[in-house]
Structure formats: C-alpha cells, structure tokens
Amino acid sequence: MQNFDTKQFTEQFESMFFGPARAYASLSVDFAEKLTNAQLEAGRAYSETGMAQLRALLDVKDAEGLRTYMEGQQKVAKDLTERLKGDAEKVVSLQQDFVQQSQKLTEENVKQATETATKAAK
Numbered sequence: 001m002q003n004f005d006t007k008q009f010t011e012q013f014e015s016m017f018f019g020p021a022r023a024y025a026s027l028s029v030d031f032a033e034k035l036t037n038a039q040l041e042a043g044r045a046y047s048e049t050g051m052a053q054l055r056a057l058l059d060v061k062d063a064e065g066l067r068t069y070m071e072g073q074q075k076v077a078k079d080l081t082e083r084l085k086g087d088a089e090k091v092v093s094l095q096q097d098f099v100q101q102s103q104k105l106t107e108e109n110v111k112q113a114t115e116t117a118t119k120a121a122k
Contacts, residue, residue, distance in 0.1 A: 016116055020109040027105060031098040038094065042087045049080060 053076060060066050 016113050020105070020112075023105055023109075024102070027098070027101055031094065034094050035091065038087065038090050042083070045083060046080070049076065049083075 053073075056069055056072065060069050
C-alpha cells in the first residue's frame with residue numbers, strides 16, 4: 001500500500017488553487033480601491049465645481065453680474081469637459097493595468113501549475 005503524503009498534497013493544492021486565488025483576489029481588491037478613489041476624487045471635484053457655480057449665481061445682483069456669470073459658464077464647461085476627459089482616461093488606464101496584471105498572473109499560474117503537475121507525475 002502506498003503512503004499518502006499530505007504535506008505534498010497541501011503544497012500542490014496551495015500552489016495550484018489557493019495561491020493563485022489569493023493573488024487574483026488581491027489584484028482585484030487593489031483595482032477596486034484605485035477605481036473607488038478615482039471616483040471619489042472626481043465626485044468631490046464635480047461637487048466643488050457645482051457648489052462654486054451656485055455661490056457665483058447667488059452673487060448675481062444685476063444684468064452686468066448675470067452677463068459676467070454667463071460668460072464664466074463657458075470656461076466652467078470647458079474645464080469640466082477637460083476634467084471628464086482626464087477622468088475617463090484615468091479609468092481606462094486603471095482597467096488596462098488590471099487586465100495586463102491579470103494576464104501576467106494567469107501566465108505565471110499556468111507555468112507554475114505545469115511545473116507542479118510535471119513534478120507530481122514523476
């Protein structure tokens with residue numbers, strides 16, 4: 001009768017299943033944290049802009065003030081458009097980084113699983 005080596009089985013199970021699962025979970029949590037921080041930062045910036053515009057509107061007291069306020073809206077719209085573009089680029093960059101790291105992690109895990117399977121077969 002053949003002895004069953006639990007230590008070897010545990011190591012193989014760790015390297016083939018638990019290790020890769022933990023690595024992917026860690027990568028996913030890091031991505032979620034970065035994405036959440038980017039969204040919070042963007043939300044804060046948009047809220048501050050909106051509040052600043054409301055305060056500026058409250059300061060309008062005459063036709064000249066209204067004209068000045070309306071002229072300022074063009075700059076605000078341009079700034080917000082640039083901000084939106086930058087935020088979208090940041091999210092795309094985060095997603096691309098996540099995909100690249102996921103692919104690298106998958107390649108490493110396949111290589112390690114192949115090596116483990118080869119050792120186990122011998």
